Amino acid sequence: MANIKSQIKRIGTNEKARKRNASAKSAIRTASKKVRLAVEAKDLEKATTLLNSAFRLIDKSVSDGIQHKNTAARQKAELSRLVNSLK
Secondary structure, eight states, X not given: OOOSHHHHHHHHHHHHHHHHHHHHHHHXXXXXXXXXXXXXXXXXXXXXXXXXXXXXXXXXXXXXXXXXXXXXXXXXXXXXXXXXXXX
């Protein structure tokens, strides 16, 4: 355990950020799963709506520094490909 005051504060800050990042990544995975399930059910309208909400979460994660922009682009491309396969 650190005994330097600034390092103790930094450990706490890092832990809060870790939890926030884990929550955001989990939300993205859940949104992606919902899109996939809608595609499997061949429900284009629902899949499109869920795709928009997933895109919003993915874009926010990039702007918040949680994900790299290329990771986000890959995720969005994969989801778009799935939804476009219904059209």
